[in-house]
Amino acid sequence: MFRKEIKVLDCTIRDGGLINNYQFTEKFVKAVYAAICDSGVDIIELGKKLMASEQYPTSKFGPWNYCDEELLKRIVGSYQGKYKPQLAVMYDIGRIDLDGLLPKKDSVVDMIRTACYVPQVDKGLDVVKRCKDKGYLTTLNIMAVSAAIETDVIEALEAVAKVPEMDYLYLVDSYGSYYSEQITHMLKLYSQYIPVEKLGFHGHNNQQLGFSNTQQCIIEGVNLLDATINGIGRGAGNCCLELLLGFLKNPKFDVRPIYKVIQEEFVPLRKEIEWGYNDIYGISGVLNQHPREAMEFRSHKQKQDHCLDFYDYVTRQDVNVE
Amino acid sequence: MFRKEIKVLDCTIRDGGLINNYQFTEKFVKAVYAAICDSGVDIIELGKKLMASEQYPTSKFGPWNYCDEELLKRIVGSYQGKYKPQLAVMYDIGRIDLDGLLPKKDSVVDMIRTACYVPQVDKGLDVVKRCKDKGYLTTLNIMAVSAAIETDVIEALEAVAKVPEMDYLYLVDSYGSYYSEQITHMLKLYSQYIPVEKLGFHGHNNQQLGFSNTQQCIIEGVNLLDATINGIGRGAGNCCLELLLGFLKNPKFDVRPIYKVIQEEFVPLRKEIEWGYNDIYGISGVLNQHPREAMEFRSHKQKQDHCLDFYDYVTRQDVNVE
DSSP: OOOTTOEEEEOHHHHHGGGTTTOOOHHHHHHHHHHHHHHTOSEEEEEEOOOOOSSSOTTTSOGGGTOOHHHHHHHHHTOOSSOOOEEEEEEETTSOOSTTOOOGGGOSOOEEEEEEEGGGHHHHHHHHHHHHHTTOEEEEEEEOGGGSOHHHHHHHHHHHTTOTTOOEEEEEETTSOOOHHHHHHHHHHHTTTSOGGGEEEEEBOTTSOHHHHHHHHHHTTOOEEEEBGGGOSSTTOBOBHHHHHHHHOOTTOOSHHHHHHIIIIIHHHTTTSOOSOOHHHHHHHHTTOOTHHHHHHHTOTTTTTOHHHHHHHHTOGGGOOO | OOOTTOEEEEOHHHHHGGGTTTOOOHHHHHHHHHHHHHHTOSEEEEEEOOOOOSSSOTTTSOGGGTOOHHHHHHHHHTOOSSOOOEEEEEEETTSOOSTTOOOGGGOSOOEEEEEEEGGGHHHHHHHHHHHHHTTOEEEEEEEOGGGSOHHHHHHHHHHHTTOTTOOEEEEEOTTSOOOHHHHHHHHHHHTTTSOGGGEEEEOBOTTSOHHHHHHHHHHTTOOEEEEBGGGOSSTTOBOBHHHHHHHHOOTTOOSHHHHHHIIIIIHHHTTTSOOSOOHHHHHHHHTTOOTHHHHHHHTOTTTTTOHHHHHHHHTOGGGOOO
16 A cells, blocks of 8 residues: 655745745744654755845745754754654755855754756756765755756756765656646656656646646655645645645554644634635646746735636737747 | 547536535526637536425525526527537436426437436436437436445446446546546446446546546546536535646637636635635545535534544544444
8 A cells, every 4th residue: 555665755844935935933833843743754844044145134034944053953852752754954056055054963954955947957966966975865856847948857867867966856846737647758757867766756736736746756656755734835835745645555654643733723824824726826837837927916915816817917919929 | 739539518507506505696607608608618517407306395406406498598598609518417316307308309408417326326227218218418427436345336337338328427536535546447447348438537626636537537538527617516626627628728628718707706606605625625535435524514614624623533433343
């Protein structure tokens, strides 16, 4: 019923932080951390590890955008149970302080995930190597490949294949636009360069396919799967962790603590911030578009459900570029 | 990009009627009918055709539970465009008046779909034969097979295979519990008895898999697909018609009229009645349970989001039947 090699990575705080500028309270993050510990999930990502800058001032963005070591230690230390998942943070190319990165032996962080676009892959791989040099588990998460030219993706994969310091390579469905057969196609392409056992998947739910595409990856042999509690995440959100655990059947997982934290923390949160599938994100998914226009549209209370207006706007004739 | 044999059946009014006792206004149904005509969808189902009885008094249930010929004529006649889809209604075993069924030549109805449970298949096939005798296209929709014993399903399929009067046999995922590999398994089983070209699929969205399971059926060769506008339907609802049309790419379809009717009619309706995925339906889907307990739970405003309480209730130890 289950494949023991499969690992689940919860990125609730990191992907969820994209919709509230990483302003989760410490109480909330501790509750999420405890739920992930109790449920036996393998890895938890608690945010981004960016360098404060003019573009990313600490006054505007919350603590989970910076993930200071002391903050992470407080979270990890707040849980008294036996099992603790591996801890991950995310790097965004160009916004990081690699020199300031502690050696793994001095940090509670286990894994550093580097997110980049296709043209940034060489920069991303440089970051991956330097993280590995400091002793971390590493992943490279190449975003928005559904909107990239396939020969560019292939060139990126050729570069990736030459970097043994990378532990996992992620297929990322940034726009929630892939159908299952396209997932299979991309995995076949990726696995020509990287063994399928070293591939991960991060899906978005624009077309209600975040969970099913994650299952398709399992069928194709992928062993590292991202999910978030209640599917929280930018725009239409992600694969729901609770549905994924229900599917996996691995006795090491317990879904009950996830439903507990949903009931106690996420149900109230839903009144403050919005995430999940709706018509507007569905349209942007079908059209393989960055969700920024959809998110902007959703931010206007008066028109946020006017899917016809949005459809007409994004398919208007004046954007024909013949 | 598309397979011309694929037909889409919109069951917005029939499945949606399950959540409002078939009380849609005539104005609403005319708007849906016009949208389906304009979008080029192949078949539309406008309700059930039940006989009034003590259990189903016309005082309690709305007009789309009975689908009188005059009512249907008004709907069809209200649309002035060229293209009109085939018209379907649904029969529920034991609640129908077969003697009162008009010959096809005297009715605007083209297709009669008969819904039954596995133990009722012989009754269902009798209805199918009598509908065919009167000149109608026929389908048999066997419900809740995910909760049936497979040898019983096989026995039902053996009976079905002997009835050439049945034009289509539906695989119905009543509880929204099937994963894609189970869809494939069931279709392989069904197609041992009925050619895959004569199979249809009706999915529910309890695990956010209504759309992806419908795609899986397409991959496996199924050519008759149910969907509803905005996924409206009992509990977690169905496969969203607008997502399905976006996937199919067939130039005969136009998704714009669907977004138009969503914006104009469904957005206001969402304030009155609820449908679509939530944690509670997700749990009932994972557990392969009839949605009645989930629906009952959702009907209590105070506890409707208490997914932990629901999870504990439906997985409680005292229901262990060892």
